[in-house]
Amino acid sequence: AYANADDFLEQFKSDGPGCMLLDVRMPGRSGLQLQEELAASKVDLPIIFMSAHADVPTVIQAMKLGAVHFVEKPFNHQHVIDEVNACLARHSQAWLSNKQRETFVSLFDSLTERQRQVARLIVTGVSSKEIGRELNISNRTVDTHRSSILAKFGVHSAFELAHLFH
Numbered sequence: 001a002y003a004n005a006d007d008f009l010e011q012f013k014s015d016g017p018g019c020m021l022l023d024v025r026m027p028g029r030s031g032l033q034l035q036e037e038l039a040a041s042k043v044d045l046p047i048i049f050m051s052a053h054a055d056v057p058t059v060i061q062a063m064k065l066g067a068v069h070f071v072e073k074p075f076n077h078q079h080v081i082d083e084v085n086a087c088l089a090r091h092s093q094a095w096l097s098n099k100q101r102e103t104f105v106s107l108f109d110s111l112t113e114r115q116r117q118v119a120r121l122i123v124t125g126v127s128s129k130e131i132g133r134e135l136n137i138s139n140r141t142v143d144t145h146r147s148s149i150l151a152k153f154g155v156h157s158a159f160e161l162a163h164l165f166h
Contacts, residue, residue, distance in 0.1 A: 005029035005037075014043050017095040019087040021080070024051035024058060032058065035065050044094075046087045050075060104164055107153055118145040123162040 002008040004027045022031035029037075035047055049062045052073035059070050069083050111119060114135070121131045128142040135142075146158075155161050 003027065005031075005034040008034070009037070012043075014045065017088065017092040018045055019084050019091060020045050020047045021084060022047055022049050024049060024054060024062075032061060032065075035062065035067065039065050046091050048080070048083055048087060050080070110152060111149065115145050115149055118142060119149050119161065119165075122146060122149065122158050123165040125158070125162070 002011070006028055022034065024031045026034075031049060031051075035049075038045060038047075046068045047062075047066065048069045048071065049059075049067050050071045050073055051058070054070065054072060062070055068087055071080055071083070108116065108119075114137075117135055118131055121134065126134070128139050128146065131137075131142045132139045150156060150158075150161060153161055153164060155164065
């Protein structure tokens with residue numbers, strides 16, 4: 001909980017999944033202004049708005065900026081808790097997928113160009129012999145690349161590697 005938007009921005013670290021419960025009217029910056037600032041900064045944090053003074057244009061603006069839900073005060077506390085839990089579950093899954101994708105891209109970028117060529121062929125199920133013929137390299141060189149690629153990705157088989165690629 002934060003007293004106002006400025007306190008939140010001073011302490012906020014976007015280093016994991018989360019959910020934000022914002023009031024439209026807050027001291028200082030409004031909830032909508034904070035949402036706009038977060039969106040402009042590319043902060044991907046799901047927001048549930050609440051307000052006792054919401055009008056249709058306000059709700060539309062919040063939803064256009066990516067709010068996932070809008071709750072009118074007075075509200076049922078269990079309903080809000082359920083919405084927050086659902087929001088956290090979705091964001092956690094999306095955050096984890098994004099981290100896995102970032103890790104994959106980083107690992108793929110760490111491969112040499114030849115290793116990338118070999119990796120692309122490995123995941124299609126092509127044998128080492130066929131990879132060697134296609135890339136005009138020896139089977140032993142293919143096996144060396146294959147071993148290095150599997151080690152970099154922390155997997156033990158072409159099947160596991162293919163799973164990462166898809």
